[in-house]
Amino acid sequence: MKNIQYLFACLFVFLFASCKDDENNVIPTVDHFLVAEGKTASGKKVKLWSAEKDLLVAYNKLYVSVQNADSSYTGDPAVTLTPVMDMGTMKHSSPVEQPVYDASTKLYPAGVVFSMPSGDMGSWTVTAKVDQEEVTFPVNIKSSPANTKYTTTFVGSDGTAYTITLVDPSGPKIGLNDLVVLVNRRESMMSFPAVQGLTLEVTPEMPSMGHGSPNNVNPAFTSGGRYAGKVNFTMTGDWRLHFKVLKGSTVLAQDVALDLLF
Template identity: 40%
Template sequence: MKKIYLYIIAFAAITTSSCQKDENIEIVDPKNSLLKISETYAIGSAAKVELWSNTELSTGHQNLFIALYDSVTNKAISTATVQIMPMMDMNINGMKMSHSAPLESPESINAINTLFPCSAVFTMPSNGTDGIWRMKVMVKKEGQSKFGLAEMPITVKQSNPERVRNITAADGTKLTIAYILPSKPKVGVNDFEISISRKQDMMTFPGDDSYTIVMTPEMPSMGHGSPNNVNPIHIKNGHYKGKVNFTMTGDWRINLELKKDGKTSSAFFDILF
């Protein structure tokens, strides 16, 4: 009887200690380090949709995050199919037209720490009433058979230096090349990443994996380049990764040669740090 009594005391002590440890765990909201861009409701899906990013929206590649909440209970939705489509509505001398941009919708139906990560490449800045961006978000919650639609106006600023290039390749293909990394350059070897998207039509810009890239960094003001660079190679979804070596701070230009079927196209990105 004495042994049983001691076991009960020991178990109670362990349980109390475990509970106290659980109570001391701080739950950090992943949105604390993000900026809310906009919010609205997905009509037909009974869901509130929030659009977040790690910075203000600007031209070029932009990491985005979708947060979903049940419109009745306001509880976070962790399982849903989410698709995004950025839309630019233009008014050119009275002629109205719309087009989309390169995008990557969330890959999984499961949220990561309550957020659905995605991205878009904004190819031009907002321009008053002559150029208005809006984000379409299609949501289908678990158990639903149809998508609900949310649309929200967004503002896209001009990046400086420019982080996106729209070019016509040597074979006539319209390409969008977006600078991604390094976001915070440092002296030494940096991870380098770009994305290449092909214009299929005004609404479709799939990633293009068909290019061989030769990268040549230079400092125009100093008249030299740098050694030990690694040319970007395709990873997935039109993303190419390599290494760029900055031997000093200052103004750098990263020259890119895009080679395909014996033809070469060129683009560059300027960096100052």
């Protein structure tokens, strides 16, 4: 339907002007929400897009586009994203899967974990570094829905602070779902490198009814800080994912929980 509306809009523009091959024709705005836009000192247009309408305390699929001042494309300059929460007395960052250019969409898909909501506790920005230039966007981060927890931090038995974040299922359904989690460690308040080589064991539980589910597959390391397995939701409602986290034979944490509701 949106495509048809767009076709008509384009036809209308064509009749009265010309159907300009401008940025709106190229960037897939139908599927993406514009979060913020700005310009670098040299005039490059940088836009931050989101797969979802709201940015949440969660894993967020974000996209960056970079254009020249005349809206032509710049090629694929190096782009990195740095989220920063200013909490007044201190600042901290959060885990990021850095953007990688996708020539088919002319976008840079990325993943950003926001660990806290914007509000009384502080405010978030995301800085895009494009080659050597920076553009900083204020962003508003909302809490995830009541009774959900998509990202959490725990201190392992090795004394290291880790974050574990749900990437998939982003749209949970009854039955076997792909399960992907992202694990990072807090090297400093500004650095959260991905952690590879852990062993994760997942046990789903429906707390309101006190049962679990069969046929789950423990998430195994794939790449970056990602671990992929399967989770079986036998009914809709509240689900808690319990993770046991091991490094070799050392148990880092016996029970780290994420909560879903669908």
